[in-house]
Amino acid sequence: MLLGRRKRKRQQLKKPVRKIPKIFVCPHCSKESLRIVIRPKQGEDKAIAEASCGECGFCARFYVPNIFEPVNAYGKVIDLYDSFEGDIEKEIASNKCIGELDGSRIEKEEEDEGAEEDEG
Numbered sequence: 001m002l003l004g005r006r007k008r009k010r011q012q013l014k015k016p017v018r019k020i021p022k023i024f025v026c027p028h029c030s031k032e033s034l035r036i037v038i039r040p041k042q043g044e045d046k047a048i049a050e051a052s053c054g055e056c057g058f059c060a061r062f063y064v065p066n067i068f069e070p071v072n073a074y075g076k077v078i079d080l081y082d083s084f085e086g087d088i089e090k091e092i093a094s095n096k097c098i099g100e101l102d103g104s105r106i107e108k109e110e111e112d113e114g115a116e117e118d119e120g
């Protein structure tokens, strides 16, 4: 005689956790280690996007519209990188971010040391 063993199968409801890592290719070192985070600002329609590379330390911080996704912000990172006229290595070495936020600026600032300029 077979004893019907009843197994209670519990269905676990898994909530879909949408945590897709937002990793992009770093414009500086070309490695896929650029993380972009969008931080919405409360009460404002803009958010702060922060991109930082875990490989070379490149970092960019800027404002984006609230509706932006990291992938949208990525385009701006590339833009910022392309139009950055300072010494990016220097920015990285001093833990600075490029972009309109956080001190480091796109425009060149006068330095008191005799900086060499190479303009044609």
Ligand SMILES: [Zn+2]
Binding pocket: 026, 027, 028, 029, 030, 031, 053, 054, 055, 056, 057, 058
């Ligand atoms: Zn990098």
